[in-house]
Amino acid sequence: MNQLKGNNPGRRTILVCCGTGCLANGSAAVYEALCDALKGNDKFEVETLAKATGCNGLCEKGPLVKILPDDITYCKVKAEDVPEIVEKTLQQGELVQRLLFRDPATKKYYKSHHETNFYKKQHKLALRNIGEIDPSSVQDYLDRDGYQALEKAVKRMSPAEVIEEVLKSGLRGRGGGGFPTGLKWKACAAVDNPPRYVICNGDEGDPGAFMDRSILEGDPHTVIEGMIICAYAISASKGFIYVRDEYDLAVKNLTKAIENARERGYLGKNILDSELSFDIELVRGGGAFVCGEETALINSIQGNVGEPWDKYVYPAEKGLWGQPTVINNVETWANIPVIINDGAAKFASIGTEGSKGTKVFSLVGKVVNTGLVEVPMGTTLREIIFDIGGGIQKGRQFKAVQTGGPSGGCIPESLLDLPVDFDTLTQAGSMMGSGGMIVMDDRTCMVEVARYYVNFLAEESCGKCVPCREGISFLLETLTRICEGKGKLEDLDLLESMSCTIQQAALCALGRTAPNPVLSTLKYFRDEYLEHINNHRCPAGICKELTEFYVDEKLCTGCGRCRRNCPADAITGEKKKAHTIDPEKCIKCGECIDNCKFQAVKVK
Amino acid sequence: MAVNSEQTADRKAMGKIINRYPPERRYILAIMQDLQKQFNYLPKDALQMTAEYVNTPMSVVYSMATFYKAFSLVPKGRVVLKTCDGTACHIKGSNIIIDEIYKTLGIRPGETTADGDFSLETVNCLGACALAPVLVANDRVYPKVTPASLREIIEENRGRRDESTERE
Numbered sequence: 001m002n003q004l005k006g007n008n009p010g011r012r013t014i015l016v017c018c019g020t021g022c023l024a025n026g027s028a029a030v031y032e033a034l035c036d037a038l039k040g041n042d043k044f045e046v047e048t049l050a051k052a053t054g055c056n057g058l059c060e061k062g063p064l065v066k067i068l069p070d071d072i073t074y075c076k077v078k079a080e081d082v083p084e085i086v087e088k089t090l091q092q093g094e095l096v097q098r099l100l101f102r103d104p105a106t107k108k109y110y111k112s113h114h115e116t117n118f119y120k121k122q123h124k125l126a127l128r129n130i131g132e133i134d135p136s137s138v139q140d141y142l143d144r145d146g147y148q149a150l151e152k153a154v155k156r157m158s159p160a161e162v163i164e165e166v167l168k169s170g171l172r173g174r175g176g177g178g179f180p181t182g183l184k185w186k187a188c189a190a191v192d193n194p195p196r197y198v199i200c201n202g203d204e205g206d207p208g209a210f211m212d213r214s215i216l217e218g219d220p221h222t223v224i225e226g227m228i229i230c231a232y233a234i235s236a237s238k239g240f241i242y243v244r245d246e247y248d249l250a251v252k253n254l255t256k257a258i259e260n261a262r263e264r265g266y267l268g269k270n271i272l273d274s275e276l277s278f279d280i281e282l283v284r285g286g287g288a289f290v291c292g293e294e295t296a297l298i299n300s301i302q303g304n305v306g307e308p309w310d311k312y313v314y315p316a317e318k319g320l321w322g323q324p325t326v327i328n329n330v331e332t333w334a335n336i337p338v339i340i341n342d343g344a345a346k347f348a349s350i351g352t353e354g355s356k357g358t359k360v361f362s363l364v365g366k367v368v369n370t371g372l373v374e375v376p377m378g379t380t381l382r383e384i385i386f387d388i389g390g391g392i393q394k395g396r397q398f399k400a401v402q403t404g405g406p407s408g409g410c411i412p413e414s415l416l417d418l419p420v421d422f423d424t425l426t427q428a429g430s431m432m433g434s435g436g437m438i439v440m441d442d443r444t445c446m447v448e449v450a451r452y453y454v455n456f457l458a459e460e461s462c463g464k465c466v467p468c469r470e471g472i473s474f475l476l477e478t479l480t481r482i483c484e485g486k487g488k489l490e491d492l493d494l495l496e497s498m499s500c501t502i503q504q505a506a507l508c509a510l511g512r513t514a515p516n517p518v519l520s521t522l523k524y525f526r527d528e529y530l531e532h533i534n535n536h537r538c539p540a541g542i543c544k545e546l547t548e549f550y551v552d553e554k555l556c557t558g559c560g561r562c563r564r565n566c567p568a569d570a571i572t573g574e575k576k577k578a579h580t581i582d583p584e585k586c587i588k589c590g591e592c593i594d595n596c597k598f599q600a601v602k603v604k
Numbered sequence: 605m606a607v608n609s610e611q612t613a614d615r616k617a618m619g620k621i622i623n624r625y626p627p628e629r630r631y632i633l634a635i636m637q638d639l640q641k642q643f644n645y646l647p648k649d650a651l652q653m654t655a656e657y658v659n660t661p662m663s664v665v666y667s668m669a670t671f672y673k674a675f676s677l678v679p680k681g682r683v684v685l686k687t688c689d690g691t692a693c694h695i696k697g698s699n700i701i702i703d704e705i706y707k708t709l710g711i712r713p714g715e716t717t718a719d720g721d722f723s724l725e726t727v728n729c730l731g732a733c734a735l736a737p738v739l740v741a742n743d744r745v746y747p748k749v750t751p752a753s754l755r756e757i758i759e760e761n762r763g764r765r766d767e768s769t770e771r772e
Contacts, residue, residue, distance in 0.1 A: 020731045021733075021734045024738070024745040024747055025735065025747065059732070059735075206729070207692075207728040207729040208690045208692045208729055210729065210733065213731045246727070283634070284634060286637070286668070286672025286673065286674045287672055287673035287674040288673060289728070301630065303629035303630035303632050303658075303660075305667050305668055305671040305672075306672070362733065364736070365691070366695065366696075370733055402691065438692060438695070449695070452691070453691075565752075567704075567750065587704075587751070589697065589751055591750065591751070
């Protein structure tokens with residue numbers, strides 16, 4: 001079994017998930033309690049070791065604790081549960097049932113997370129090590145075939161063969177552009193103007209996306225290995241990893257991984273006794289969304305403000321300090337060792353005609369199993385949201401799924417059977433983007449979602465070109481007006497024509513894709529816009545000026561749940577009798593409608 | 605006198621941070637990040653010292669300090685409230701949390717209370733989407749925040765500040 005690899009079967013390993021989600025839920029305390037409990041404990045038959053790992057993906061059920069080789073997964077573990085786990089499971093070999101994963105639909109318990117639907121449909125390549133290894137240990141990475149791809153490349157392949165292998169794999173850039181990675185490398189290698197540079201784009205700025213963060217935190221060496229292989233292929237001497245400074249743990253783990261790689265001779269002079277000399281420097285980003293755009297990122301590394309330039313000439317020819325530069329996204333780098341190790345053919349056998357391999361998505365929003373998932377290209381949206389994600393929270397109605405971050409669009413229910421790849425999503429008016437997938441239900445207002453993204457983009461526009469700077473502000477003003485109930489019918493035409501102008505005239509890809517959230521919601525959810533404009537009503541109950549909640553007397557059982565949850569004391573009513581909402585006091589937070597088990601709270 | 609010695613001490617600390625890096629333009633960002641972490645904002649002196657150190661006009665350093673979101677030119681509050689307004693948090697009601705903070709503390713994103721206790725910032729995704737909506741007070745993470753739990757969080761952090769001043 002793959003997950004046992006590198007974890008000695010003669011010893012028992014307890015893996016505590018310390019990804020961001022689990023840490024926020026208190027997994028550090030669980031890990032400490034476990035270490036304390038194991039220290040000096042001689043009641044075990046086999047050597048027992050605790051490790052802190054990166055994100056397992058199933059953030060909804062965190063903190064997660066996995067026990068190997070038994071393959072037991074415990075969910076929502078608290079520090080107080082540790083003595084019971086130690087006594088029952090580790091010493092007596094029994095399961096603690098209440099901590100097992102329980103399928104909300106079938107009520108069935110699962111011993112291992114590998115048995116659950118959430119994991120069964122996934123195919124992990126980029127995330128292959130995350131959650132299975134201690135990211136601060138280079139030995140853990142080596143035990144799972146780490147740096148073997150580098151060895152293979154350097155010792156048994158020519159640089160041209162490495163590029164050919166990446167080309168044949170069909171790998172396309174995972175940062176959103178979808179440009180064939182092999183072509184990028186080939187173009188860069190062909191420019192006879194050393195020095196050449198290699199850059200890892202880890203400036204993950206899309207709201208609602210944390211794929212890159214999980215990889216950098218949970219398996220930093222795979223990114224480093226991918227970059228060294230590229231350095232060998234294109235004869236680069238220096239690499240940079242640009243990562244968001246807010247990602248404390250990623251910065252910490254990467255810093256340590258780079259040091260360890262140097263100590264082991266994977267970075268530095270004459271790597272693995274070859275001619276290759278290459279080192280990597282970490283650059284911490286300053287928190288600007290536009291720096292995710294490659295030319296802006298390059299400007300930022302050079303010590304400028306992060307503004308993009310028009311790409312008449314690609315960075316592969318003239319990039320960092322005017323030199324040939326390969327710049328790829330974190331997830332792209334994580335795939336490189338897999339391609340070299342297993343061969344291009346195997347990689348290309350996964351996925352669709354135009355998009356090979358897998359894609360990592362951060363599946364979030366109103367979905368039951370929030371978390372990080374990796375699926376083969378071509379998996380349908382329905383499979384991702386309903387089979388893996390477990391459907392919509394609280395049994396509500398699916399409305400849309402947003403992919404591609406602020407540059408992407410909203411996809412309605414009628415397109416749920418769309419196989420996900422670079423091309424199908426673009427045709428549907430959205431895009432793959434870096435992999436954010438935000439599920440929305442009937443309590444999400446699509447006009448407000450468009451306003452949200454446009455507001456984000458208006459704040460993040462670098463201001464260099466007029467269509468983006470002024471155009472987006474105009475979109476924002478118009479959408480805000482509609483959300484406040486002051487919209488007019490002609491506003492919809494204005495939105496459309498302004499969007500077209502921005503698409504055609506903006507300088508960089510971020511600007512040109514900025515109108516996507518507006519255009520896709522207008523295309524699929526025009527009714528909702530019309531409802532706001534014509535009837536001054538927000539059907540989802542989100543736009544405050546257009547919302548009034550009321551209790552349907554026929555459906556209300558008088559359970560009092562809404563009354564207790566109301567932070568404004570706006571709800572009154574006696575036990576077992578229909579309640580009423582005082583519109584004067586109501587702050588329209590929606591606690592009542594979201595918590596009512598009988599769908600008795602309605603939007604007027 | 606006290607003020608002067610404080611200034612000298614600050615300048616010394618600034619110099620120490622700046623000297624960690626080679627005097628090249630490309631390290632401006634890294635230097636400013638370390639300064640921001642140390643002082644909670646970028647003091648004017650620090651920007652001038654940085655500009656001199658890397659031999660770059662002050663206008664360049666200033667343009668970077670105002671371009672990148674991580675930097676502030678005014679001191680931030682003792683407790684910085686960061687409400688996540690990533691998409692997942694947004695559709696789960698982060699704007700209601702922001703409204704409620706305004707009602708309770710009278711500050712909007714980017715502002716600091718008059719007594720310097722609290723600053724409010726919004727961030728675009730903390731990567732803890734399973735816990736949406738998320739609020740972070742300095743380093744403490746609060747999952748699934750509601751208007752009701754928000755009041756407790758604010759009270760708890762007021763107390764927290766008092767504790768730390770008492771200890772000092």
